[in-house]
Structures are given as structure tokens and as C-alpha cells.
Amino acid sequence: MASVSRVLQSEWTKIRSVRSTLWTLAAALVVTIALSALICVFTKSEFDDMPVRDRMTFDPTYTSFAGMGLGQLAMIAFGVLVVSAEYNTGMIRSSLAAVPQRGTFLWCKVLVAGLLVLVVGMVTSFLTFFIGQALLGDHGASLGDTGVLRAVFGGGLYMALIALFAMGATFVLRSPMLAFGILMPFFFLISNILGGVSATKKVAQYLPDQAGTTVMSVVPETLDRPYGPWAGLLIMVAWAVVALVAGFFVLKKRDA
Known part of the structure; x- marks a missing residue:
């Protein structure tokens, strides 16, 4: 049986050795x-x-995350590349030969990639x-204002969850193309x-994206949703878990 610590170390080495995965994380941050x-x-x-009503319901916290809709696409790309790189090169056969316990292989990959995207997020x-x-x-708003710290932490969690969702979907689809x-047009166009x-x-x-972004809003009128910020994040968690x-x-x- 493969040692979990060695599998974790192997997955970390794979991520570091593929430049495209690291560039996508840098792109997510910069964009x-x-x-x-x-x-x-x-x-x-x-x-x-701006109209008076818009000024009265202005959410400076949510406004500061306006670029996350585009940045999330880089997180999706990271999730796809982390999984599909092995299928694309045929390395998946070697990986599963070295780690025949497929659950161990998958969850170690998810853990390493998940911690990385959480930090970057x-x-x-x-x-x-x-x-x-x-x-x-x-x-602007202050980090100490009501709901702001939750929204900022939620933004980081959202970016991590969107990458994990992409990883799960790619394990299902197995093809990077x-x-x-499917994922890029869905999140960039179809969902909107x-x-x-x-x-x-x-x-x-x-x-997933429309529910998850709710956690980043502070002013209730910003988004018209039948649920609150934490419920929206839980919906996003459910999507990621299912994937x-x-x-x-x-x-x-x-078979691989």
C-alpha cells in the first residue's frame, strides 16, 4: 500500500514541475x-x-471583488490542468501503477491542490x-465593518472551491479539451x-458560481437571492463535493 505522505509529496512535485499550473494561479491573482x-x-x-437608490445600496466590498468573475476562470484552468495533465501525457498509468489505491491517489491530489488554491485564493x-x-x-468599507471580514474570507474560499469543482469535473471528463x-463557456457565458x-x-x-459569490456581498440588496451568504457558500460546497x-x-x- 502506498504511503500517504509519499503520495502527497509526489502530488506536490507534479504541481511544481508543470509550469502552466503555476502560471494559472499567478494569472488568477493578477487578473x-x-x-x-x-x-x-x-x-x-x-x-x-449614480441614481440615489444605487448610492444608498452601494456595496463597496462586493464592488472590490468585481474582477473575480474573470479571475475564477484562471482557477478553473488550474483545476483542469492539475488533473488533465496526467491524462494528456499518459502519466496517469504510471501514477496509478505506483498508487493502485485510486481513492488515495485522488484525495491526495485534491488535498495538495486544495491547500494551494486556498492560500492563493x-x-x-x-x-x-x-x-x-x-x-x-x-x-470604501473597513475590514471591521459588519459582514466585511466574512465576505473577504468567503472570497478566498470561493476561489478555492471553484478550482476543486473543476478538478472533480475533469476527473469525470478526463479530457482537457x-x-x-464545457467549463469555460458555462461559467463565462451560459451561467450569466x-x-x-x-x-x-x-x-x-x-x-455554483451564482450561489458561491453570494458570500462576498455585504449589502442584502446587492444580489437578489432567496438565501443568505453562508447558505450560498454551502451550495457551492455541495457542488464541489458532488463533482x-x-x-x-x-x-x-x-481504466486509465
């Missing part, structure tokens, strides 16, 4: 911060011209918040379209 900062600059310059979330609030100036071809159409809006509210469990069963039942 999120840069786009969020730009939106905060524009928001501050146009704040006085938290750093990204806190930096995005502090830079965004500095740019918003007098319209198929995983990218479904959320903007009245006929599908109620269903779209329970999609990973499905990935485990596919890995266990199918």
Missing part, C-alpha cells in the same frame, strides 16, 4: 486584482452621478479588498445568460 482595481477607479469617479481576496477600498476612498470546452433571463433566473441562482465524488467513482470504475 482579479487588476480588473477589480480598475472597476473601483471607475466606480469612484462616477459615484456622484485568500491572498488574492485580501489584496483585492484592501486595494479596492483604497481606490474607492471615502466610499472537453473540460475546457441563464441568470439574466426571467424564465431561468430562479434555477440559475443555484448554479469530486463523481470524479472518484469514474476514476475507480474506468
Whole structure:
């Protein structure tokens, strides 16, 4: 039976040795911060011209995370690459030969990658918040304000969960092209379209990205959801768990 500590070390070595995975994490951080900062600059310059109702319900915390919608795509790319790289190169056969316990193999990969994206997600979330609030100036919020610390921590958790969801989906799909071809359009286009159409809006509210981002809002009027921030995060957790469990069963039942 393979030693868990050795499997963990092996998975960490795999992630470090594939440059594309590390670049996607760097892209998630840079894109999120840069786009969020730009939106905060524009928001501050146009704040006085906003309708009174929008100014009264303005959520500076959620505004500072405006770039996370694009940054999450880099996290999805990381999740896809961490899993699909082995299928793409055929290394999966060697990995499973070295670690025949497929559950051990999968959960060690998830643990190592999950801790890494959690750290990157938290750093990204806190930096995005502090830079965004500095740019918003007098319209900004403080970390000590009600609900703000929860929202900032939630932002980091959301980015980690979206990567784990992508990992689970890729274990099911096994093909990098198929995983990218489904996940990227879904989160970048389809989810937003479904959320903007009245006929599908109620269903779209329970999609992973729309539910998960609720945890980053502080002002209730910011998002029209039938559940609160923590419930939204739990929905996102459920999506990630289902994807990973499905990935485990596919890995266990199918040949490499």
C-alpha cells in the first residue's frame, strides 16, 4: 500500500514541475486584482452621478471583488490542468501503477491542490479588498465593518472551491479539451445568460458560481437571492463535493 505522505509529496512535485499550473494561479491573482482595481477607479469617479437608490445600496466590498468573475476562470484552468495533465501525457498509468489505491491517489491530489488554491485564493481576496477600498476612498468599507471580514474570507474560499469543482469535473471528463470546452463557456457565458433571463433566473441562482459569490456581498440588496451568504457558500460546497465524488467513482470504475 502506498504511503500517504509519499503520495502527497509526489502530488506536490507534479504541481511544481508543470509550469502552466503555476502560471494559472499567478494569472488568477493578477487578473482579479487588476480588473477589480480598475472597476473601483471607475466606480469612484462616477459615484456622484449614480441614481440615489444605487448610492444608498452601494456595496463597496462586493464592488472590490468585481474582477473575480474573470479571475475564477484562471482557477478553473488550474483545476483542469492539475488533473488533465496526467491524462494528456499518459502519466496517469504510471501514477496509478505506483498508487493502485485510486481513492488515495485522488484525495491526495485534491488535498495538495486544495491547500494551494486556498492560500492563493485568500491572498488574492485580501489584496483585492484592501486595494479596492483604497481606490474607492471615502466610499470604501473597513475590514471591521459588519459582514466585511466574512465576505473577504468567503472570497478566498470561493476561489478555492471553484478550482476543486473543476478538478472533480475533469476527473469525470478526463479530457482537457472537453473540460475546457464545457467549463469555460458555462461559467463565462451560459451561467450569466441563464441568470439574466426571467424564465431561468430562479434555477440559475443555484448554479455554483451564482450561489458561491453570494458570500462576498455585504449589502442584502446587492444580489437578489432567496438565501443568505453562508447558505450560498454551502451550495457551492455541495457542488464541489458532488463533482469530486463523481470524479472518484469514474476514476475507480474506468481504466486509465
